[in-house]
Amino acid sequence: MNVLVTGGTGYIGSHTCIQLIEAGFNPVLLDNLYNSKKAVLERIKRVTGVEPLFIQADVRDKNALINALQANNIEAVIHFAGLKAVGESVEKPLEYYDNNVHGTLVLADAMREAGVTRLIFSSSATVYGDPASVPITESFPTSATNPYGRSKLIVEECLTDFQTANPDWSITLLRYFNPVGSHPSGSLGEDPQGIPNNLMPYVAQVAVGRRECVSVFGDDYPTPDGTGVRDYIHVMDLADGHIAALKHAGSKPGLHVYNLGTGNGYSVLDMIDAFAKASGKPIPYQFVTRRPGDIAECWADPSKAQRELHWQATRNLEEMTRDAWRWQSSNPQGYPED
Ligand code: NAD
Ligand code: UD1
Numbered sequence: 179m180n181v182l183v184t185g186g187t188g189y190i191g192s193h194t195c196i197q198l199i200e201a202g203f204n205p206v207l208l209d210n211l212y213n214s215k216k217a218v219l220e221r222i223k224r225v226t227g228v229e230p231l232f233i234q235a236d237v238r239d240k241n242a243l244i245n246a247l248q249a250n251n252i253e254a255v256i257h258f259a260g261l262k263a264v265g266e267s268v269e270k271p272l273e274y275y276d277n278n279v280h281g282t283l284v285l286a287d288a289m290r291e292a293g294v295t296r297l298i299f300s301s302s303a304t305v306y307g308d309p310a311s312v313p314i315t316e317s318f319p320t321s322a323t324n325p326y327g328r329s330k331l332i333v334e335e336c337l338t339d340f341q342t343a344n345p346d347w348s349i350t351l352l353r354y355f356n357p358v359g360s361h362p363s364g365s366l367g368e369d370p371q372g373i374p375n376n377l378m379p380y381v382a383q384v385a386v387g388r389r390e391c392v393s394v395f396g397d398d399y400p401t402p403d404g405t406g407v408r409d410y411i412h413v414m415d416l417a418d419g420h421i422a423a424l425k426h427a428g429s430k431p432g433l434h435v436y437n438l439g440t441g442n443g444y445s446v447l448d449m450i451d452a453f454a455k456a457s458g459k460p461i462p463y464q465f466v467t468r469r470p471g472d473i474a475e476c477w478a479d480p481s482k483a484q485r486e487l488h489w490q491a492t493r494n495l496e497e498m499t500r501d502a503w504r505w506q507s508s509n510p511q512g513y514p515e516d
Pocket of ligand 1: 190212238259262281300354355357
């Protein structure tokens, strides 16, 4: 089956392409390279032996999408393309709504014209806002606290309405918890531009000597060690979740919503400690004030995906940090420039 993967050269998209190829699918990647590099394609080939077809285009370009869908006999789309930095979204809300919301609407419209009716969308646990309790199930109320989160929520609502109006479509909303780690070969990984916003890439850059010290945002949360607790999930498990969604939900008309998480919570200090062990490097850290908008704890109840998609995360914290370190230590500056 030919699958269009928007945002396919990005962090989660590239790992998902590997698992698609390994599972016998034929991914066609589409990306505008705003936040990724073409070098990813060669790395995918290094790992799988297959260099996937790549189309450099923007998801807001409807003609390019219709061409991509028709010329390649696409049967399903996995839509990763978008902007994802929470802080930046507060500064540039229009860019976020344009890329994430408008981009998805153009994609759905192009799919309708091309007669492709199976869509998997990258959503986020951010749509649960500050949850009243943990673990979080898919039926928890949703809310948004920043433009990035609101863009995900708006897209979820638009796609829900669209699926109601088009009951033969299969639309799957996958709510990711905190993806970390990399392909176990160390050939692919997370390559943030500039100062990493997220914990794990920051810790990895400290371990490799690119940065001096991790700032731990808050030590007074109501958690066992006072630092924030999250559901970190290995990116390869997340990638496998897309294959499972494609196989089990993607063939059924309807609107399907799943949490993709492990169901375990780890604190910031747990992560620093695990990374120090995996890398054999000291990870200096200092406590600083809380980051505005952060919540104390967030982890998934992943049982719906387990039940319906026959998927569950299998890689533990040691594998997450080991693989992240393999990528970071063998590619200290990330991917080479194109
Ligand atoms: P990423 O930035 O590595 O990948 C996104 C890709 O989309 C990039 O390659 C970028 O160049 C491309 N892109 C952006 N705007 C585009 C456009 N208009 N047209 C074509 N391509 C465009 O991010 P990622 O971590 O791989 O995230 C993938 C998706 O998962 C995003 O939608 C993100 O919001 C969502 N998500 C990510 C996380 C996370 O922690 N990484 C968590 C929850 C949800
Ligand atoms: C963040 C986003 C979320 C997005 C997710 C994945 C915010 C408020 N939320 O989630 O919307 O879906 O990334 O991209 O930005 N931390 C430190 N020091 C650091 C970085 C982080 O202590 O330098 C702490 C945070 O306070 C948090 C934990 O580490 O407790 C994880 O942070 P991060 O990796 O940024 O993910 P989230 O905040 O969970």
